[in-house]
Amino acid sequence: MNQIYKEKTKHRLWLEHDPSTQNQGRTNLCVLGNESRNTGGNIHIFDSETDFTDMEVFKKNFVKRVESGGRLKMRVNYSQPAYGKYDLRDGDSDTEKKWGGEIRDEQGAFVEELQKDLFTLGYWITEGKDVPAIGAPMIYSGVFDKGVYSGLKTFQFEHMAKYGLDANGIIDAKTADAIKECLADKDFERPGVPVDISTIAARAFCGSAINKPERPQRFYQLPPSKSHCYKRYGNVCDTSTGVLSDVYHNDIWGAKEHIDALIKLAEEWKSENDVIEIGNISLFTGGRMPPHSSHQDGYGVDIRSAKVGSMQRASVENRHYCKDSSVRFARKARELGFGRIMTQCPHVTVTCNEYSEYTPSLFVVQYEGHHHHFHFDFWESGARIREDQENLDLSYCSSCIKRDECNSQHKRPI
Structure with a gap:
């Protein structure tokens, strides 16, 4: 927890308890933001929130002791929001620190993250006419161009029915969650699209x-x-x-x-x-x-x-x-x-x-x-x-x- 605290002091966080697992002392620490992008756990009850800037204050006010058999059991989960929580779109660039159509004052490789995820799932992220040498690693530009737009929109189109996505080529919360869910599925295969010929x-x-x-x-x-x-x-x-x-x-x-x-x-x-x-x-x-x-x-x-x-x-x-x-x-x-x-x-x-x-x-x-x-x-x-x-x-x-x-x-x- 100390390492997480040192690295993530600027993020707003909350603690929550799932009543169905309270006897196990399960506690989740999650990023406060768009609810559909919380990746720290399944959120059921929001107990409290604060600026996570002081470990002692955090301990005093927000660490809840859940006793079971005389022992304290607590599990803390923390993950960064997918793609920096931005609605990535055409024209965004990691080099320019431009995400969601605006220049931001932070560091990140959010477009590259999206490129890697789409390519891993089997979607084209470039025009495809120039490729690395056979067997060489893929090159990720960190630029949201037509190649990334094409791969993202194709993913959305293939998964519209399952996840209720809009095929618009913009990373919104639903699309981000859908991509991450597919990545977590070790048996994932692209579903294709229905066709009437x-x-x-x-x-x-x-x-x-x-x-x-x-x-x-x-x-x-x-x-x-x-x-x-x-x-x-x-x-x-x-x-x-x-x-x-x-x-x-x-x-x-x-x-x-x-x-x-x-x-x-x-x-x-x-x-x-x-x-x-x-x-x-x-x-x-x-x-x-x-x-x-x-x-x-x-x-x-x-x-x-x-x-x-x-x-x-x-x-x-x-x-x-x-x-x-x-x-x-x-x-x-x-x-x-x-x-x-x-x-x-x-x-x-x-x-x-x-x-x-x-x-x-x-x-x-x-x-x-x-x-x-x-x-x-x-x-x-x-x-x-x-x-x-x-x-x-x-x-x-x-x-x-x-x-x-x-x-x-x-x-x-x-």
Whole structure:
């Protein structure tokens, strides 16, 4: 208690007794402030309060002796209010000592605390295009920017029903308590969100799949990688619809088995020291995602890395592209359940489809517009796609920067 007293003299405190445990002499010492943020114990009776500035006064006036069997038993609990008890919001900064939209005269790392908590729970706190090296610790800026806003608002949206939260991207008392409660749950898993994709036409739902899965009732967001083995590319915020239309990563939601397979693929690939890049999956609402004709059902993803799937990256030719790494990556994806893959590299197409384990199913196809990424579908295609001249002539060989050094027998004529 002496150590707590020395460190916390500026805080107003109270003592309380829980009548149901009075025979045990249980006493809680708690921060006086917003009731919903008290983390020192379950408050039932407020016995008294004071400025906790003098230990002798505290002892004399507020330490209650509760006798049981001739012995004094007292338990004191004390915790700092979550996030400094401030309603953190966009623009707050630990460096500037700006919390709740105002400059404060105290020390703290309250935004960093929020960043750590959200990331620990599996929420994105950055745009996601730049990540630390594989296996390196996460970097926390202490700045409440759009990344933090996005992660916080997504948490609120997922937990609206359970905790009665407003999805507004501001840390209020209810949200703070909800985050801390989730952190305390060792079995916590993100709950996802309900989704209604009944309006997707049958021909658009999982396209030409042999056995179409049941339409999912919930979508789950691909969480950030704790080991940084994948990151984002492209436009990571779709502003088309819904309460999450202003947040990052509203476009990487899908069926749970699909999301789990993506995470496993990236984890297994990190031994290549090659960070996977994730493009679009589906909107959190499901349905159309222009300009794609697919990506409606939570079972498709655009994916690439420096080495795989991308003969060109945006408007820059990719000298790191490796056709053999792309084959290994496609085969690994196939083993995890991705039954159709689109590319414009004929070496990947023919080599993978000749792989005896997967014949006669042709799971890699040529598809125009897929020279800078793979498209994976998490289902088995029932379409018979012939490896004929017309299909393979969709290849990107004529524009590939590695066309002159490519030794593949499947390279198309330039």
